[in-house]
Amino acid sequence: MKLLVLGGSRFVGRHIVQAALQAGDEVTVFNRGQSGTGLFADVRQLIGDRRGDLSALASGQWDAVIDTCGYLPGEVRASTAALAGRVQRYAFISTISVYASFAAPNHEGSPLGQTDTPGTTTVDANTYGPLKALCEQAVTDAFGDAALIIRPGLVVGPHDPTQRFTYWPARVERASDFDPILAPGAPEDPIQCIDVRDLAAFTLHALRTGASGGAFNAASAPGQFSIGALLASCAAATSRQPRFVWADSEALAEHGIAAWTDMPVWAAPAGDTAGLALTDTARAQAAGLAIRPLLQTVLDTLQWLHSLPAAERAITKAGLSAEREAAVLAAAGIE
Ligand SMILES: NC(=O)c1ccc[n+]([C@@H]2O[C@H](COP(=O)([O-])OP(=O)(O)OC[C@H]3O[C@@H](n4cnc5c(N)ncnc54)[C@H](OP(=O)(O)O)[C@@H]3O)[C@@H](O)[C@H]2O)c1
Structure with missing residues (x-):
């Protein structure tokens, strides 16, 4: 696959790039060049800022883009518009935090959270989930069936900057x-939770197998x-x-x-x-999600x-x- 990764140098994106390179994919990353510089010798790096300067994305064609660092619907609308017609599929790393309530277990069709301030640029505990839901919508509006929405639970493992699992x-x-x-x-x-390497493997597998038709909760069962x-x-x-x-x-x-x-x-x-730790993951499992011990x-x-x-x-x-x-x-x- 010819792959573009937005992000690609920190935690989730870093493991996606590593897994893609191991599988023989041709990888380009787009980021600000602030983190993980010089990580991968075999990767083409495009420098820009999704909150203002997308000029490095003005040319090029890819089989798929994996967006690992979209938090604001405006920035995701900008990247989908910039890439429309030049990438076949748009995979968006979302979160199970999109759901409106955790009082009962959620499945992919459960109601999503909403915000009164969709234009805010403040991403905090209150806005994170609803803004990610709006980002998902932006991807689906632009790419339709070619959108791949992945909603991970707590992501854990090597290079986790949050130290929660660690x-x-x-x-x-x-x-x-x-x-x-x-x-x-x-x-x-x-x-x-989901080991970051299992998330990377599932994302790439879902792209290769053409999985589509709505979101996938990605976590342990x-x-x-x-x-x-x-x-x-x-x-x-x-x-x-x-x-x-x-x-x-x-x-x-x-x-x-x-x-x-x-x-x-x-x-x-x-x-x-x-219901927080009982999110339904059957759809992702049926599509090939594998969780390591x-x-x-x-x-x-x-x-x-x-x-x-x-x-x-x-x-x-x-x-x-x-x-x-x-x-x-x-x-x-x-x-
Ligand atoms: N951690 C969890 O438990 C968890 C759970 C569910 C979902 N998620 C989702 O997983 C995704 C990945 O999270 P993460 O912690 O691995 O990474 P992240 O901190 O969201 O993103 C870091 C990557 O994005 C790049 N980046 C950041 N701002 C940028 C900008 N303005 N323009 C261009 N590139 C930019 C960084 O490179 P530069 O610094 O060089 O720009 C780096 O490569 C997120 O979408 C998050 O919502 C995480």
Whole structure:
């Protein structure tokens, strides 16, 4: 395939480029040249800014474009217009955050979130999902059946800049045997995620096989993974035997600990988030989505973390600091 990747130098796009090169595809990337410079010798790089300067996209033809960094409907309308007639398919990396509610499990036909400010350029927790839904619409309006909309759940694995999944293997590795580790909810609580390499493989596979006709939720199957299985994989990967101290939502709230940010990857399987980790993925599975074992993702994430310069290895972007966790455990009388 002759492929154009918008982005292509950071996390999802970087793995898509790597997988495409391994498959023998001819790859061009378009980005600002600010991140991951010099990553791939065999890739043609077009420099520009999708929020203002698309001139580098003025010529060229591709079998497909994969848009990994579209957040505003205006910028996606601009890139679809710039490429119309010169790419056969437009794949858009969206998100399961497009859904209006997570109180019950979503499928691809579930209602999408809406915003009162579709023209905003502020992407935050309130606008991210609805704006991505409008971006999807822009792609579908321009490309019709040639649009491929992929809605990943939490994307995890090597090079994840958010540290959400990485928090857990790093936390377990830090523990001595029988040390207490604060764990959210109950071991059987479902979690849902997708290894970034499985997302890359599925995106390319869907393009090669001509999958179309609406969106695809891309994540582990509902019920496939649990928070207990993740923490057990972390213990196995690090050969540690910590003592997981499970705290339910009420106990966490008492100590001001939030799901998802302080206790990453997990949300209470009740109330507003009852369906968050149970998104229907049957459509993507039928189209060829394959999910690798959690242990593999944990092992590879750790290996990547260890490969970073010392200054970049600290986990500061997600989860609890050692001090805060120790204070909570001490307040609960746990040593
Ligand atoms: N992380 C998750 O858990 C998750 C879950 C669901 C969906 N997603 C979706 O996955 C996608 C990829 O996320 P990501 O974290 O890998 O990447 P990202 O931060 O969205 O994008 C980074 C890439 O885009 C380029 N880029 C950024 N701004 C640009 C601009 N104005 N013009 C041109 N290029 C630009 C960057 O290169 P330069 O810096 O060199 O420009 C880099 O290659 C996103 O669409 C996100 O919504 C992520």
